[in-house]
Amino acid sequence: MAPAHFSLLMAISRQPGLTGAEMARRLNVTPQAVASLVARLEGKGQLERRPHPRHGHVQELHLTEAGRDALQAAKPVVAEIERKLRRDLGSAEADRLAAMLDRVAEVVKDDRDLPRRTAAAEQP
Secondary structure, rough: OOEEEEEEEHHHHHHHOOHHHHHHHHHHOHHHHHHHHHHHHHHOOOOEEEEEEOOOOEEEEEEOOOOHHHHHHHHHHHHHHHHHHHHHOHHHHHHHHHHHHHHHHHHHHHHHHHHEEEEEEEEO
């Protein structure tokens, strides 16, 4: 399973019913990237879109049984990768790496719309 697929399935399993836009904000990616991932996973039968109960034009994302099964099958692989990193790097270095990656994600999240703001400022 691709890391992006795992991330999306995990996010949906933690908070079923989020919209594509909400998922994009959570994963710090564009709505277009989420739409592409959703289409792939929907094609595999791993997730489904359902109409929002109050806003019929809005689609909520939900795991299917196949999606839950795929996620369960991937979890031991992810856990093994994490164990290997911790073993090879050592606990302290693995913790530093995780903290640095969290920080990078925050910086990127804060600056994600910078090109749009800059382009808008340059418009006459």
